[in-house]
Amino acid sequence: MAEIQSNDGGGKKKKGGSKQKKISVFVDFTPMVDMNMLLITFFMLCTSLSKPQTMEINMPSNDKKITEKDRDAVKASQAITLVLGGGDSIFYYTGQPNYKDYNSLKLSSYKADGIRDFLLKRNAEAVNKINDLKQKKLQLKITQEQFTKEVSEIKGGKGTPVVIIKAADRATYKNLIDALDEMQICNIGKYVIDKITPGENFLIKNFQTKGGLSQNAPK
């Protein structure tokens, strides 16, 4: 391949007179390969191939000037509060917390049959609609723009649950990301990360002691 042969007369007949030498130019590529291999090794070791994934997140403003009036009050029937506890535990309650009854807080898990199952059921309408849209997109009935537009409409639609994520100090960052992940998987458009209140801490403690603290419940 890397050989250039200059060959007169096809090499069939050899005339006695002027004999021309076969000149073979053979380029040795071995050093070239060596160098390339070195470079490849260097690039493989010193670079990262995949760009990191990211989650975009909007936090509520901390501004004290915003009064209660300006905030969108969440209907108790739509609200789901996830409380991320220590040791990879996750609790949830719907609507207003009931401090008297320790069973109002439910223990769940990060697994597929845990919190995801519950959220998918609560958000079934939106999930079904989005699944239909995905099918349509696969069949090329709608364009990508239409798809994203309609998905955001469904997610922001009336009656979809609003999820409030509250993490205890002992929860890890992974727990938070997992919870945010569930929002994406369950197509929940409205969710917020909020600070945990003493009330929620009490609920967890009350749950762990199976209602042992119910008599000193805050009002």
Place this chain on the structure above:
Amino acid sequence: MSKVKVARKSTRIDMTAMSDVTVLLLTFFMLTSTFVKKEPVQVTTPGSVSEIKIPETNILSILIDTKGKVFMSMDKQSDMVNTLDSVGSHYGVTFTEQEKKKFKLSATFGIPIKSMKAYLALKPDEQDKVLANYGIPTDSLDNQFKVWVQKARAINPAFRIAIKADQNTPYKVIKDVMSSLQDLRENRYNLITSLKNETANKK
């Protein structure tokens, strides 16, 4: 006696094809990869199903390790120097040209501003060693982190804030960082995660 003739075989292997392949591979690696930034602490990001890629430029990344040490890095060196200048003037510390030059070369920074001068006087390999023991203070009494973000935002309004934290970081630390950002009205930011294979999880 007839001599046994051993056929002379050429042991030369044609390396052209091999060279072709390596060049192709090399080109691939050069085009697709980005260089790893030197980070003072090892951080394992949690997995998520999010598929949004992080933009390449104008990133102010905040690195948080398991113990809650906070480090920052920026992708533009000129911004770094300007930020150092304005943070320094905020705390009444002035830096010489040489110190600025040294600061520019460090990939990640996270030194309390009072120790910054002593840190910049060190040799680069010594800097790497001590950096992991420091971290930008984030407590409410001496929130230098807030000042850094504020000044960086003033210098480059197009910055996107990206938080990269270890998956075992307690939420308390993240909460401190997030509420500092909220106080600055930085309500939009990115959380860096690594890709998790969701289909494997569903089964």
